[in-house]
């Protein structure tokens with residue numbers, strides 16, 4: 001097949017990325033974008049029809065009636081591949097949660113240099129959920145008990161993982177009936193690997209039932225634990241001013257890009273970068289100081305809590321190095337491209353690996369250890385500063401955008417009513433009245449198979465026009481931040497009349513950035529609290545809400561999708577489906593694909609679909625929202641009813657001659 005080279009505009013809608021892609025071409029350097037053009041995806045493995053679970057294969061099933069050497073059918077093979085992907089995603093998120101639980105334990109016992117318990121209120125709230133005594137106890141004592149409880153969830157063998165008690169009661173009963181309640185986080189992931197070994201579970205529906213149980217260990221287990229502890233240790237996010245895109249890199253400072261996922265090290269690097277000794281060290285090296293910027297979900301973690309700027313999302317990790325202005329890229333786990341090291345050799349950039357789990361040949365390894373975190377953080381910064389003198393020519397795109405992130409579920413509740421009457425009531429009421437038509441979570445990765453950021457932004461813009469409140473996490477949030485949709489006033493001219501009234505009244509942007517991908521659990525919490533508030537049914541599947549991952553690429557995204565479906569949500573993935581089969585060549589090769597949609601909807605009220613066209617994604621989202629509104633007996637969405645109150649009305653009145661304005665406001669004189 002002929003190679004298909006795309007132009008920079010076809011590769012990304014982001015002007016900063018486009019500039020760096022032109023530079024990469026000029027320098028003859030490859031990126032994920034050019035490699036994606038060079039690498040034609042396998043049309044058999046891509047649709048889940050290749051089995052390489054044993055040494056008798058790999059078996060590629062492309063003809064009618066064909067089975068693997070062991071007799072495995074297409075649907076069994078697809079279900080196994082899907083379960084393995086979900087297990088890998090759930091493992092990644094949950095292992096992140098485990099590391100945080102160990103850090104919490106170390107902090108509680110004064111064994112973690114530099115860390116403190118930042119949010120005692122959240123610690124007490126979370127501990128109380130599990131009946132851990134809080135009254136009259138020091139935060140460290142409570143934290144120690146909570147850490148022990150959370151650590152135990154990973155190795156637990158029987159019963160149910162404890163965070164599940166936070167789901168709506170009806171949903172918990174449903175999970176019991178369906179036999180999908182996770183017993184222990186590690187147990188479900190191990191069982192997923194066992195069941196997919198040669199000669200084990202062969203009934204596709206039974207295999208996929210375990211995909212649900214495995215994914216639930218992520219959403220209502222490992223990820224939820226990660227979010228809780230990150231907030232307890234580093235602070236629960238609240239709105240803060242941030243900036244995003246490659247233009248946050250500074251020509252006159254030592255640029256250190258933090259890339260990966262876990263906030264433990266990055267939080268400490270933020271602290272170390274403000275240390276007078278480090279600032280002085282940077283000055284002595286001829287720089288104005290140390291400038292930190294994030295990539296991927298590490299970016300979201302330190303943006304939400306500290307306002308540290310974001311250099312970019314997943315597809316910008318290589319582009320940041322191409323600026324020539326990055327002294328060090330510090331990585332921990334997940335979404336780190338191996339290509340970074342080779343790319344960095346064209347510049348002076350040091351790629352520093354820090355996790356005991358992740359090494360890349362050619363990278364510098366400085367191992368992070370939570371017991372001496374501050375020392376490691378300062379060591380890393382000194383190495384970056386020492387590298388400043390090696391910097392050559394720089395090309396930093398002059399492109400950046402402000403944003404207001406920090407919408408934790410705690411803050412959303414607070415903002416709607418203040419400390420006096422914090423509540424989800426106003427949100428529910430706005431949905432019930434039809435001012436807000438429904439809620440969409442637009443989340444997930446970039447994928448170089450599509451145009452970077454295009455699907456995220458086009459879908460978000462369209463939904464906002466339709467009065468759908470959008471919440472975001474991960475690389476999707478960064479995509480929309482870069483086009484200015486995460487700003488109050490800047491975004492509001494692009495939204496429907498009812499949603500605009502709500503945003504103006506509350507003082508929020510129309511797109512709420514809720515954090516990193518593990519923070520998708522905040523969305524589960526919001527949905528649960530909306531149910532508890534009343535008026536929108538008694539379970540999550542009744543809420544007019546949809547989840548979308550338009551540019552997904554990681555196995556973590558699949559795990560998130562499955563736990564959202566099992567929680568009752570309609571989830572739409574963009575791009576290619578890993579289970580679509582080849583119906584043109586093999587009849588019924590889409591049995592699994594249909595089961596994830598129609599089959600799961602019957603069982604859980606949520607469904608997973610793969611839709612390539614953005615307009616179709618929007619159409620299905622709105623149809624689902626309207627159908628859920630109708631089922632609840634809510635008024636039909638009618639934008640004409642709104643948009644004449646709040647700031648919009650005041651601006652309209654301001655344009656009238658004074659007498660007419662007064663008449664409109666106070667009635668005609670003498671009447």
Ligand code: NFS
Nearest residue numbers: 296297335444445474517
């Ligand atoms: Ni989520 Fe975050 Fe981005 Fe995708 Fe990777 S960074 S955990 S997996 S690419 S959204």
